Amino acid sequence: SSLKQKLAALEKKILIGGxxxxxxxxxxxxxxxxxxxxxxxxxxxxxxxSRQILEKE
Structure with a gap:
């Protein structure tokens, strides 16, 4: 049961991090x-x- 909770918590962290x-x-x-x-x-x-400058020259 404790292992399942730890796994669920890890999965949650990974999802949030992702x-x-x-x-x-x-x-x-x-x-x-x-x-x-x-x-x-x-x-x-x-x-x-540059076009305007060329036109003025």
Missing amino acids: KYLLEKAEKQEKLLEAARMELEERRSQESIL
């Missing part, structure tokens, strides 16, 4: 996506600026 790790991975994925989008936006602005 859920936490999944949430952490999802958060990091969202941050990466946001950073990628920001980089894309900056590149787009840079190309617009």
